[in-house]
Amino acid sequence: MGIKERKENEKSEMKELILKTAMKLFLDKGFNNITIRNIAEKIEYSPATIYLYFKNKDEILYTLRREGFEKLYELQKTSLNTNDPLKSLLKGGEAYISFALENPEYYDLMFMTRGPVKNIKETNFCDIGLKSYELLKNNVKECMTQGLFPRMDVDIVAFSLWSYVHGIASLIIRSRGIIFPEEQVNDMIKGSLDFMLKINHEKNWDIYNKSMNQKTELNI
Template identity: 80%
Template sequence: MGIKERKEQEKSEMRVRILKTAMKLFLDKGFDNITIRNIAEKIEYSPATIYLYFMNKDEILYALRKEGFEKLHELQKTSLNIKDPLKRLLKHGEAYILFALENPEYYDLMFMMRGHVKQIKELDYYDIGLESYELLKNNVKDCMAQGLFPRTNVDIAAFSLWSCVHGMASLIIRGRGIMFPEEQVNNIIKGALNFMLKVNHDKNWDINNKSTNLKPELNT
């Protein structure tokens, strides 16, 4: 490895270190309570080093959220090759919950932690998030076109489904599903997804669900 390549690698490693440290501090103490100096002290460098990579802590938060949305979008794209719109929609929901279960820190930063969102529509990760939402809307449109869902405002239908899945994910990763035995959580999640789609479906519908286990720690 040449000098130039080594320097680039060191820069990349430092950026990752800053992001990982900032994520932990943001989640442990709250975004508003953390400064660039706090992050610098944690990685044992001067604040000036942080500023070589990020203008401010907002930019660090945006970089973390972008990483998260990219991971989520990649998971959700796995549903695109499913022809049946209901099964595709189910897979889309599973991917969302799987992302939350496997990446609770990212999920917190993206959807639950308070942070500045003043210029969110001008940020590049906004486009990635919008693409994920458009995937959901297109699935809903296909269900309506085939008479599987009643025709209504697509945004209202998509937002309703998203809200349900977000609620499931949030409850589980925050430990609010403790009333269920650990070995039943996966079936509860899949059953809830099926129930949600049945409620929106205007016919007697069921899926022989052979989906991948949603709860990582339950895999054998």
């Protein structure tokens, strides 16, 4: 069965190549401005070949989107730990925004690109996305049990925090933060995260400060 195996490998290598190339192109010009022919030309195959590996252009998107959700999940897993839930949230938020700004096209595909809504469930990116969301929820819960957050509906608070970082990331990605000079963007982001946690916890100011001083650099 050595041959069959090799063929399978070649097949998945080809898929990888297409995905990698597509992503590189999307990143530069955006999903809608890249054609199947562009991708084909880059990898020096005919356009029709791509259809041997992906049903259509959308399926390339779906695959990349799922990849993105997996990447993000891994990232969240490493930055969210419940020992110090507040610090954890801060790091998670920073990681989230960093991910979005370092992989704008991934982020775009995941959260900003309008896709046929039917397929959102079919492509079950929800499953893995939901896992990320659960991480966040647990973190929020921990904050509540430790008395760092007011006791509210966990879903509401989690959604709020998610909305917050998503808002920051997506405004910047879409250059709607264009009002601010480029070099201020980084401070802006840090400041925003500050704002949320700061006013959240003037009571717990000491705890907050401790986590702020240990925080890692945002590299954007």
